[in-house]
Amino acid sequence: MRIVVLTGGIGGARFLVGVRAHARAIGADVTAVVNVGDDVRMHGLQICPDLDSVMYTLGGAADPERGWGRVGESWVVKEELARYGVEPSWFGLGDKDTATHLVRTTMLQAGFPLSQVTAALCERWQPGITLLPATDDRLETHVVVDVEGERKAIHFQEWWVRYRGEVPTHRFVFRGAESAKPATGVLDAIGQADVVLIAPSNPVVSIAPILAVPEIRDAVANGPAPVVGVSPIIGGSPVRGMADKCLATLEVEVSAGAVGRMYGPRAEGGLLDGWLVDTSDAGVEVPGVRTRAVPLWMRDETLTTRMVADALELAR
Ligand code: FO1
Secondary structure (H helix, E strand, C coil), X not given: CEEEEEECHHHHHHHXXXXXXXXXXXXXXXXXXXXXXXXXXXXXXXXXXXXXHHHHHHCCCECCCCCCCECCCCCHHHHHHHHCCCXXXXXXXXXXXXXXHHHHHHHHHCCCCHHHHXXXXXXXXXCCCEEEECECCCCEEEXXXXXXXXXXXXXXXXXXXXCCCCCXXXXXXXXXXXXXXXXXXXXXXXXXXXXXXXXXXXXXXXXHHHHCCHHHXXXXXXXXXXXXXXXXXXXXXXXXXXXXXXXXXXXXXXXXXHHHXXXXXXXXXXXXXXXXXXXXXXXXXXXXXXXXXXXXXXXXXXXXXXXXXXXXXXXX
8 A cells, every 4th residue: 555645844744653653554655745845045054844854753863842853952053153143043953953954955066856865864764654855846935924014025934933923924925836846756656646645734834835836736636546634723723833823814714624625625626535633623524525533632653543544544
């Protein structure tokens, strides 16, 4: 069996722990297609937060408290940069993490595409699944905001890390998406998949940038594999992160039903065949989509694995 997961953010990385465990139990093969909209260049280094969250989490090296970056991290480089007065001072790179960005940036500058660089980094971390960036092309999520009396587009990282999403926000723009091509291997993986899962990631800034690559959206929406999404909203609140702020910007209600309807049924040009919601959201209906309510809190690997088994069951 071949499983493809569209994913991004820390929730997506934790979901993949369960996908990997279930896949091992049933002898399935997993490919994660990972959001690159959060990617940013800082201090001359190319930083890919979502690819790294997945790589570190599955490699057993993620910081469980922060959710991003490496466990047992030190911050000497960050402190030294601050002493030079270098901006952006609101974004912190850990020392261990910086080594990853140095390797990545050097390889990119030597001409390797991000998908090959990611495979090279994964040789160390052995995530046990195939990790693919959605695209090898430049695609960045920018956010149109009002700051200091001015309307402007800022990078997603500035919106989230510097302003914590607490500025008047008008829209999200996936710069480069229209002309971006799927990274090598993405269309093959989706085309050969037995099921496509949409992780309980932020639908607006983690999943939407992947689907903003036209050929990826087309392959998922019109491909042979059934598509099952897992709700990132439980009982009207996001599992973690800023999905509530993002949905409010789009004037979409923060509820499992509203996110399911936003993705929409495949039969009507949307994405979903199935929509998994939490037991507290039992009864939620998304017209044209099979819904099922099961426990969705990813408290540990066993519960997350159970939830993945439920998602695959719904795909049948
Ligand atoms: N999040 C923060 O809240 N503050 C930071 O300084 C920060 C630095 C950072 C560096 C590398 C990296 O891979 C992630 C980092 N994050 C930081 C997390 C990141 O902003 C977001 O949580 C993700 O982009 C959302 O998925």
